[in-house]
Amino acid sequence: EEPRRAYDRVHLSEYFNGKTAEDLSMSTASWYEEQEIDLYLNNPVTGVDRMSKTVSTLSGEKYNYDFLVFATGSAAFVPNIKGIEKEGVFVYRTIEDLDLISAYSKNAKKASVIGGGLLGLEAAKALIDLGIEETSIIEFAPRLMPRQIDLAGSEMLKSMLVDLGLQIHLNKNTSSIEGETSISGLKFSDDSELAIDMLVISAGIKPRDELARQCGINVGPRGGIVVDTEMQTNDPCVFAIGECALFEEMIYGLIAPGYEMAEVVASNLCAQSKSFKSFDMSTKLKLIGIDVASFGDPFINEPDCRTIVFENKHKGIYKRINISNDGQYLLGGILIGDATAYNMLLQTSVNRIALSENPEELILGSRSGEQAGAGIE
Known part of the structure; x- marks a missing residue:
């Protein structure tokens, strides 16, 4: 779907420190040839026919498969906020997103990030690196990084971030994005307001499971392709790994479990028995x-x-x-x-x-x- 080879999303903010898209790439162009892998870019899959075991793409090609692995990852979760379509509102997910953020930031003075988790803090760092005069973080929960650290740890982290010039707003539920055609501020459910001229949304992820859903593969009630310990779906010829996979009602949003899932699928397809177990999220x-x-x-x-x-x-x-x-x-x-x-x-x-x-x-x-x-x- 994307026009680039796989790249490191964890360190996206380094793109604003001088790293290029090539620097962030996780492999060279020649690596695919050396591994005898055909790589097709900028040509998203539009459908899967499990009866004929074919995959169709936007450009009209069809590819046959014996086994199919969904590694479609996740997309940015965009909350349903009034005014979300206004100019100056961005998501933080791809290099193309970063190019749009960089271009718009040249005329912005006050920016906010919705989301106080790992990616939200990375997005805030990106805005600081872009030279935004005032950068703030808006978090719905009562603490930063609520999935990783406790309240006392969050308070320490918050204090250090404030010392670096960030403004932190916790327990904030954004009710609307203000402005005519462009963003001019945020309004919260407690009737308080914050004047800004740029907003980056980094409020979590949602599994890219739409293709699996369309072809009858089981997905969870809140999203994610349901897999067993071998990463197999309800179709014995179809597997899923990474952030699109739902294992024991959990989506694993870290890179290490994704690598382990890939190892499990590869081993089983090569007749080497291997199982995935609930993964340590350290x-x-x-x-x-x-x-x-x-x-x-x-x-x-x-x-x-x-x-x-x-x-x-x-x-x-x-x-x-x-x-x-x-x-x-x-x-x-x-x-x-x-x-x-x-x-x-x-x-x-x-x-x-x-x-x-x-x-x-x-x-x-x-x-x-x-x-x-x-x-x-």
């Missing part, structure tokens, strides 16, 4: 220069665990680890501002490595001055 990122990480179960609370927290507001550091009630195992945690111990903590949690009698040393450091490591080098 993640480590650097958002606008700030380390943010979560692993295991970051949200489990007492009395189901024991929680150890370290907070240094002066340095912008927040660390939380959740320990089993018997003190034996690390269940999960959150790191803001300093994620140097992330890999050690993740392995300790995933591999259920027994903890020392002083588990606080995992985030505070050893009292003897040595690096605590739960037996991991």
Whole structure:
């Protein structure tokens, strides 16, 4: 569908730091030839006929298949807000979106991003890099990154982002986009208003499942192509992977589970049995220069665990680890501002490595001055 080879959407904001579309590309043009893969660009599939096992494209071609894999990904979720069609309103998803944002930003002074999740913060960074004088984030939830970090971690992150010049508006439900033909501001359900001349929407994703739906493949009530542990749909010859796939009522929006799903499909098509299991959603990122990480179960609370927290507001550091009630195992945690111990903590949690009698040393450091490591080098 797109005119380009697959590229890295996770680091889209680097496009405004001088990286080109080619720099963001995940492979070279020659790689497809070397792998004997035919690549067709700018020619979206318009239909799938499961009876004849053919795929039709916009240009009129038809392709036969023995097995079909949907890897259609996701699209930006655009909330149903009055005035959403106005000039100056953009989504943050593709390189073409970024080109439109860049061109419009030359005459914009105040911009907002709807969405305080991972992509929303990346979009805010992009607006800062474009030189927008005032950039703000609008989030419906009471905290930033509600799927990854807790309230205290969000407060630390918010404080650091404000220090970088961002305005943060939480608990905000946008009711309308104001202006004649172009955006001039936002109106919220609490009757407050915010004057802006540019808006970027990064409020989540929706699975691209429309082709599967059209050809009778089962999809979830809220979207997503339903798959089993082998990524197989209700048609034994059709599979789905990545952000379009719904596994055990969950859409996995990270790159690592997508790679694992691809490995599962490839293995099974090559007669090597492999199954997909619920995937660990641990993640480590650097958002606008700030380390943010979560692993295991970051949200489990007492009395189901024991929680150890370290907070240094002066340095912008927040660390939380959740320990089993018997003190034996690390269940999960959150790191803001300093994620140097992330890999050690993740392995300790995933591999259920027994903890020392002083588990606080995992985030505070050893009292003897040595690096605590739960037996991991």
